[in-house]
Amino acid sequence: xxxxxxxxxxxxxxxxxxxxxxxxxxxxxxxxxxxxxxxxxxxxxxxxxxxxxxxxxxxxxxxxxxxxxxxxxxxxxxxxxxxxxxxxxxxxxxxxxxxxxxxxxxxxxxxxxxxxxxxxxxxxxxxxxxxxxxxxxxxxxxxxxxxxxxxxxxxxxxxxxxxxxxxxxxxxxxxxxxxxxxxxxxxxxxxxxxxxxxxxxxxxxxxxxxxxxxxxxxxxxxxxxxxxxxxxxxxxxxxxxxxxxxxxxxxxxxxxxxxxxxxxxxxxxxxxxxxxxxxxxxxxxxxxxxxxxxxxxxxxxxxxxxxxxxxxxxxxxxxxxxxxxxxxxxxxxxxxxxxxxxxxxxxxxxxxxxxxxxxxxxxxxxxxxxxxxxxxxxxxxxxxxxxxxxxxxxxxxxxxxxxxxxxxxxxxxxxxxxxxxxxxxxxxxxxxxxxxxxxxxxxxxxxxxxxxxxxxxxxxxxxxxxxxxxxxxxxxxxxxxxxxxxxxxxxxxxxxxxxxx
Amino acid sequence: xxxxxxxxxxxxxxxxxxxxxxxxxxxxxxxxxxxxxxxxxxxxxxxxxxxxxxxxxxxxxxxxxxxxxxxxxxxxxxxxxxxxxxxxxxxxxxxxxxxxxxxxxxxxxxxxxxxxxxxxxxxxxxxxxxxxxxxxxxxxxxxxxxxxxxxxxxxxxxxxxxxxxxxxxxxxxxxxxxxxxxxxxxxxxxxxxxxxxxxxxxxxxxxxxxxxxxxxxxxxxxxxxxxxxxxxxxxxxxxxxxxxxxxxxxxxxxxxxxxxxxxxxxxxxxxxxxxxxxxxxxxxxxxxxxxxxxxxxxxxxxxxxxxxxxxxxxxxxxxxxxxxxxxxxxxxxxxxxxxxxxxxxxxxxxxxxx
Numbered sequence: 140x141x142x143x144x145x146x147x148x149x150x151x152x153x154x155x156x157x158x159x160x161x162x163x164x165x166x167x168x169x170x171x172x173x174x175x176x177x178x179x180x181x182x183x184x185x186x187x188x189x190x191x192x193x194x195x196x197x198x199x200x201x202x203x204x205x206x207x208x209x210x211x212x213x214x215x216x217x218x219x220x221x222x223x224x225x226x227x228x229x230x231x232x233x234x235x236x237x238x239x240x241x242x243x244x245x246x247x248x249x250x251x252x253x254x255x256x257x258x259x260x261x262x263x264x265x266x267x268x269x270x271x272x273x274x275x276x277x278x279x280x281x282x283x284x285x286x287x288x289x290x291x292x293x294x295x296x297x298x299x300x301x302x303x304x305x306x307x308x309x310x311x312x313x314x315x316x317x318x319x320x321x322x323x324x325x326x327x328x329x330x331x332x333x334x335x336x337x338x339x340x341x342x343x344x345x346x347x348x349x350x351x352x353x354x355x356x357x358x359x360x361x362x363x364x365x366x367x368x369x370x371x372x373x374x375x376x377x378x379x380x381x382x383x384x385x386x387x388x389x390x391x392x393x394x395x396x397x398x399x400x401x402x403x404x405x406x407x408x409x410x411x412x413x414x415x416x417x418x419x420x421x422x423x424x425x426x427x428x429x430x431x432x433x434x435x436x437x438x439x440x441x442x443x444x445x446x447x448x449x450x451x452x453x454x455x456x457x458x459x460x461x462x463x464x465x466x467x468x469x470x471x472x473x474x475x476x477x478x479x480x481x482x483x484x485x486x487x488x489x490x491x492x493x494x495x496x497x498x499x500x501x502x503x504x505x506x507x508x509x510x511x512x513x514x515x516x517x518x519x520x521x522x523x524x525x526x527x528x529x530x531x532x533x534x535x536x537x538x539x540x541x542x543x544x545x546x547x548x549x550x551x552x553x554x555x556x557x558x559x560x561x562x563x564x565x566x567x568x569x570x571x572x573x574x575x576x577x578x579x580x581x582x583x584x585x586x587x588x589x590x591x592x593x594x595x596x597x598x599x600x601x602x603x604x605x606x607x608x609x610x611x612x613x614x615x616x617x618x619x620x621x622x623x624x625x626x627x628x629x630x631x632x633x634x635x636x637x638x639x640x
Numbered sequence: 641x642x643x644x645x646x647x648x649x650x651x652x653x654x655x656x657x658x659x660x661x662x663x664x665x666x667x668x669x670x671x672x673x674x675x676x677x678x679x680x681x682x683x684x685x686x687x688x689x690x691x692x693x694x695x696x697x698x699x700x701x702x703x704x705x706x707x708x709x710x711x712x713x714x715x716x717x718x719x720x721x722x723x724x725x726x727x728x729x730x731x732x733x734x735x736x737x738x739x740x741x742x743x744x745x746x747x748x749x750x751x752x753x754x755x756x757x758x759x760x761x762x763x764x765x766x767x768x769x770x771x772x773x774x775x776x777x778x779x780x781x782x783x784x785x786x787x788x789x790x791x792x793x794x795x796x797x798x799x800x801x802x803x804x805x806x807x808x809x810x811x812x813x814x815x816x817x818x819x820x821x822x823x824x825x826x827x828x829x830x831x832x833x834x835x836x837x838x839x840x841x842x843x844x845x846x847x848x849x850x851x852x853x854x855x856x857x858x859x860x861x862x863x864x865x866x867x868x869x870x871x872x873x874x875x876x877x878x879x880x881x882x883x884x885x886x887x888x889x890x891x892x893x894x895x896x897x898x899x900x901x902x903x904x905x906x907x908x909x910x911x912x913x914x915x916x917x918x919x920x921x922x923x924x925x926x927x928x929x930x931x932x933x934x935x936x937x938x939x940x941x942x943x944x945x946x947x948x949x950x951x952x953x954x955x956x957x958x959x960x961x962x963x964x965x966x967x968x969x970x971x972x973x974x975x976x977x978x979x980x981x982x983x984x985x986x987x988x989x990x991x992x993x994x
Contacts, residue, residue, distance in 0.1 A: 451859055474861025481859050488859070490852035492919065501849060505861030510842050554860065 152215030154179045154311045154342030155200060155231075160209035162195055164541070169195040173209070173368050175361045177311065182333060182343045184353040184374070187363035188386055188573035189543035193346060196363065200344060201233040201313055202226035214310065227253065230310030234300050234317050236571070240288050247271035247284035250302045274302040277335075279328045293320040294437050301329060311342045318352060319570060322437045323634070330356055348573055350379055362386055387575050398625030400610040403427035405462065406561050406593040407448055407477075412457035417443040418617040420457070425562060430584060430594040432604050432628070435614035436637055441597040442482055444614070445566040448595060449479045461562075473562075474505045478555030482567035482597075484544070488551050491540040495532050495550055496521040498539050502554040520557060528553025529579060545576025552583055563587050566597045568607075581606050601633040613637060671913030671965075675928040679935050686939040693942045700821065706934035707823035708733075708886045710927065712901055713908040714834050715878030717926045718871040720909050721838065723851035723918020724779045726768065726872065728786030729879045729905060733898030735794040736761055736883035741803035741893025750809065754884065761880025762873050764790070769869030787902065794895040802892040812888035823885045827927075830878060834923035847871060851918025907958045908933055913965075932957070 153176040162170040170192045177183040187193045198204040199211065202223040211218045213229040232253075240249050248255070250271040256263045271284045278298050282291075288299065297320040304312045314333070318326045333343055333356060347353055353360060354374065362369040362385040369385050403426035412421045417440045425431055425448065433441050446452035447459060450473040459467045467473055481487040489498055499521050521535045528549045532542060539547055548568070555563065568584065569577040584607055588594045596607055604611055608625040613636050621636045687694035712729050719726050736757050743753040768786065772779050816822040838844035846867045849857045858864045887893050906916075911929030914921025936957060940950055 449859075470858055470861060471863055479859050479861075481856075486853075487855050490849060490856055490919070493849075493852050497849070497852075501857065501860040501862070504842065504845055504849060505857075505863075508842065511840055512842055512845060514839065 151179050153177060153212075154214060155344065156210075156212040157196070157200065157206075158210045158212065160196070160199060160206045160211075162199065162204070162207050167541075169366055170199075170206070171367045173363070173366070175368060175371050177342045177344050178359075179214075179310075179342050180337055180340045181358040182337055182345055182356050184357035184360040185344060185346045185363065186348075186350070186353065186360060186382070186386055188575055189545040191363040191386075191573075192366040193363055195366075197233075197313060197315055197344075197346060200226075201231060230308050231313065232304035232306060232309040232311070233313040234304050234315060236315040236319065240296050240299060242289040243287055245285050245287055246275070246282050246291075246299060249288050249299050250274055250284075252303060254306065271302070274305045275299075277305060278302055278332060279325075292438055294322055294325055297321055298325065298329075301332070305332070305336075309336075309341055311344065312336060313344045313346075315346045316348065316571060317345075318347065318349065320437065326352075348571065350382060350574075353382075354379070364388060383574060386573075398430075398609045400624055401426060401429040401588075403429050403593065407462070407467075407595075408460050409448070410458045410460070412447055412454045412459060414440075414443055414447060414452065414454055414617070416617075418447065418454070421614075421617070421619060423612065423619070425593045425595050427561070427593045428588055428591050429609045430588045430596060430607050430625075431610050431612065432596045432598060432608035432625075433612045433614060434598050434601060434604050434628075434633065437599050439599070439614040439637075440617035441599060441614055442566050443617070445479070445481070445564050445595065445597040448562075449473055449477050449564050451479065475507065476561040478502065478560040478563045480548070480551045480555075480563075480565040480568065482570060484547055484551060484570075489539050489547060492538055494536045495525060495530060495539055495542070496535040498550050499524045499528070499530070499535070499553045500557075503557045506558075524553040524556050525550075527556045529583070543573075543576075544571045545573055545579075548572055548576070548580060552580065559590070560592060562593045562595065564595045564597070567600070568596060568598065569600065569603060577603070601630040601637075604628045604633060605630070671922075671925045672928060674964075675912070675925070675932055679928065679932050682932075682935055682939055686942050690942040693939070698938065698942075700824065702931070702934045702938045703824045703827065704821060704889075705937070706930050707827035708882045708889070709901065709904055709908065709933070710827040710930040711830050711878050711882040711885070713905040713912075713926050713930050714830050714923055715875035715882075716902075716905045716909050717834065717912070717914060717921050717923055718838075718847060718874045719779075720906070720914045720916060721851050721918065721921045722847045722868055722871045723854065724772065724868055724871055725783065725906070725916065726765075726779065726786075726875055727783040727902045728764075728768070728790050729875070730898040730901035730903075731787045731790035731794060732761065732764055732876060732879050733883040733886060733901055734895050735790045735797070735898075736880045737887040737897055738794045738798040738803055738893035738895050740809075740884050740887050741805040742797060744805050744808050745803060757884055758877055758880045761883070762877045765872040765874070765876030766869065768876070769872035772872070773865035773868050791895075791899075798893060798895040800895065802890075802894040802897075804892045805887055806891045809884070809888035812885055823889070826881065826885065830881075831923050831927040838923055843867065843870060848919055851920070853919075904933070904954075907954070911958060911961050915965075 155177040158174050160170055160173045173192070173196060185193055185196065195204065199206050199221060202221050202225060205221050211221050213226070213231070218225055218229065241252065244252070247268050251267050256266040256270065258266070268284045275282055275284070278301060280295065280298050282295065288296065297317065301317060317329060321329060333345070336343055345353070345357055357374050359371065359373045360377070360382070361371040362382070364386060405424045405426050407425040409421050409423040413419050421444065433444055435441050443452065447454050449470060450459070450467045451470045453468065461467050461473065461476070464472065485491055490501070496518065500517050503520060518535070525532070525535055530549045530553055531546055539550055542550065565584065568580055572580065581603070584594055584596065588609070598604065605625065605628045608628055611623040611625060611628040612619055613621040613623070613633065615637060623632070623636070683694060692698060712733065716726065716729065739760060740753050740757045743756065744750065768779070768783060771777050771782055812822050814821060816825050818825070838847065846857070846862050849862055850864050850867050854864055883898065886897055890897060908929040909921060909926050910916070911932060912922065912925025912927070914925065933954065936953055937950065940953060
């Protein structure tokens with residue numbers, strides 16, 4: 140477009156500059172005097188642990204929130220009012236972490252939702268289909284542009300979101316955890332697209348908890364800690380160790396473990412369990428004192444398995460039996476003994492607009508017990524659970540929405556610590572959580588098993604399997620394809636196992 | 641690192657466990673003071689214009705006028721807290737009134753009639769609750785249908801004209817304890833008991849959890865279906881009680897008496913701080929919302945405002961209240977769960993990670 144490289148010859152102005160940005164929320168200073176620049180035609184990574192201020196900075200960069208102080212400059216021009224429309228008009232495109240799709244509109248409409256092509260004021264359906272098909276093709280996905288989005292996989296939704304950002308007018312693409320929902324092969328394709336964007340002069344602001352992605356993709360990196368910029372440096376010459384040290388202000392040690400299956404009493408047994416489209420003839424025993432990790436690629440059925448084990452989803456064939464309770468029917472039947480931490484914490488796990496108190500006592504509220512409740516005792520319980528779970532919050536009356544992902548997950552863990560539970564099922568324990576919180580959560584999970592609980596972890600993140608597992612089961616297309624001991628389950632080995640057809 | 645290290649940094653243990661934390665108004669509480677203020681200011685102003693306004697007699701009148709709507713609105717609060725809704729309450733009130741009057745006409749004792757009517761009301765709620773939870777029908781549409789069905793049943797049963805019940809049910813409208821008339825006493829009693837239920841019982845807390853996020857509550861092990869069914873039953877039982885008070889006051893089972901009650905009740909609940917998305921609301925808020933509407937109505941009369949303006953003022957008060965609420969709320973989440981009411985209820989069995 141004509142806006143490209145106005146100042147030919149001279150050094151082009153950065154695609155995005157944020158100068159002396161400060162932002163406060165009641166009780167929190169989210170950003171303090173943050174300055175950073177994303178050059179044209181570079182992939183600029185933004186890293187920091189949860190609560191470091193990344194989300195707030197992204198919200199300002201995409202115009203979702205206004206800074207209290209500071210200036211936002213795009214391609215040399217100061218943005219007067221930082222809002223989404225203004226930033227969008229200047230070529231900002233954003234791929235949000237939370238998939239922003241409209242389920243009942245078609246794929247094509249969703250891809251071009253920001254900018255439906257029109258002719259004489261009316262929607263130009265033919266052009267819309269053509270452009271959408273082109274963009275999906277660039278991402279290597281085959282989808283009928285006319286089908287509704289409802290029913291697509293999480294990965295497909297994520298790619299639609301990516302396709303939306305591939306507009307010709309894009310000057311800066313902000314990608315917030317774009318690979319969180321993608322399969323390895325799709326990630327590779329996404330990276331190609333990111334590199335192609337860079338080659339065509341587009342700037343990319345890339346946010347990820349996966350440092351390996353950042354080293355593979357980024358040209359430079361800005362590190363945030365406690366709402367301030369630690370440094371903004373080229374990626375060359377950085378090591379993972381130095382980068383994590385910048386992020387956390389200390390070294391983060393990765394524990395090496397040698398773990399093997401534990402001989403414990405079987406607490407839950409799955410007998411030829413099937414669920415149409417997700418699980419096939421799964422036989423599995425979950426034993427006391429053991430961390431069993433079920434892993435596999437996206438759509439391999441790990442999440443569905445977690446739902447079946449807890450009774451939240453009824454298997455269409457086969458039985459799930461719990462020791463001392465027989466065949467399980469419904470979540471209510473397992474509530475007293477089986478803790479569940481669902482994936483998609485925000486939608487399925489938490490009451491986002493309620494307090495830490497309400498959320499952390501929700502497990503206790505689901506128990507059978509006296510019909511009368513003493514709010515004072517509930518309060519005391521909440522304080523105790525928050526402490527046990529390691530929740531960091533100003534007090535237990537703050538809404539969980541305002542907490543970082545790591546702290547939200549700790550609230551979810553704390554919810555089940557009121558009484559010993561026989562089984563703990565955790566679906567994607569560390570999705571969207573920074574490294575330091577991750578290790579705390581691994582520690583907690585290991586501790587629960589050491590205390591005698593049967594722990595089932597379902598995860599698509601191969602890196603964390605070895606951190607957690609005594610025993611590993613690999614799923615592909617809803618079937619068990621391998622069973623390994625914890626020490627065998629290196630990321631490399633899992634990739635091989637999963638790929639072997 | 642051990643979790644104890646982290647816990648050591650927590651100021652959590654220092655949150656005061658005293659009476660203040662026990663009696664905390666919380667999110668719904670911030671509505672009580674503005675409502676009280678509005679009631680007081682409006683009463684004082686009207687009092688300066690017309691001496692008769694600030695009299696015991698008038699206060700009693702306002703409360704008497706408000707009691708039927710009040711009991712219905714408190715019933716609706718149970719539902720709205722749980723993210724549900726019942727639009728059939730007006731028709732149900734008409735139907736129960738007619739049922740009661742015809743039963744008395746047919747020679748049944750007041751006690752029998754009273755019990756049968758409450759049970760009939762409870763059954764209607766049970767049916768709604770079962771359909772909503774087991775068949776996963778959206779409550780909005782279901783009870784919209786119920787509104788028509790019950791209205792028609794009331795007309796059929798009454799033969800299209802009010803069924804007189806004169807000289808009976810006197811105890812439901814005349815003086816009772818503490819110098820308060822029975823309807824007022826019942827209204828206050830229902831409000832207080834409901835406030836207790838919502839705050840101090842497992843069922844009450846579960847109501848708000850389900851209203852806040854049904855799926856998260858279900859996965860956490862809460863009996864979500866049972867909670868919703870109980871809310872429907874509590875609501876329609878209270879509607880039946882209100883219907884009998886109404887019949888006693890007008891001295892007849894009028895098949896049209898309850899018309900429009902549903903919208904006024906919802907308005908009062910929202911005025912009291914609830915949101916239709918669920919998870920918010922309180923019995924005391926609703927109580928004050930109803931009283932405010934009552935005071936506004938009375939004030940208009942005392943200020944000699946033309947009756948045609950009445951609904952304009954009511955509507956204006958409601959719109960003003962919700963706009964103020966929206967302005968003071970978090971602006972980061974524009975279209976929160978309002979869609980709940982129009983969407984099929986969650987199907988846990990097929991819900992997927994998405």
